[in-house]
Amino acid sequence: MAVTAHVFRPSIGSTMNTRRALSLLEMLAVAVILGIIAVIILPRVMTSSKVSKEKTCYSNRAEINSAVERYYLSKGVWPANNLSNIRADKSFFPEGIPTCPVSGRQYRLNRTTHRVIGHTNSGNHAL
Numbered sequence: 001m002a003v004t005a006h007v008f009r010p011s012i013g014s015t016m017n018t019r020r021a022l023s024l025l026e027m028l029a030v031a032v033i034l035g036i037i038a039v040i041i042l043p044r045v046m047t048s049s050k051v052s053k054e055k056t057c058y059s060n061r062a063e064i065n066s067a068v069e070r071y072y073l074s075k076g077v078w079p080a081n082n083l084s085n086i087r088a089d090k091s092f093f094p095e096g097i098p099t100c101p102v103s104g105r106q107y108r109l110n111r112t113t114h115r116v117i118g119h120t121n122s123g124n125h126a127l
Helices: 024-075 084-088
Strands: 119-121
Touching: 024 084
Parallel strands: none
Antiparallel strands: none
């Protein structure tokens, strides 16, 4: 007795769907949906990035101002306006003085107040 395997071959009128690709209309719908999502999310990401850079700058300035005061208390003189004294002494910033994340430039001190020059408001970054 021979065993034969039954192979299923769908006929033309069969309800089985053998489609393997997306139609142009379906791809267009996906592209539109992705575009809408990008329009909604991108401005929020860009704004939050700007705000986080400004907050990091504020934190950096506070840390540098603290180091300037510690330098004055330990040495008896204020550091140079370009912070070269503090930069040379690795006990204050072992990994180096941070640069401004907004402008990418190095911080410097005001000659009269001995405070770091930086943002006066969110739109003005005076370095």
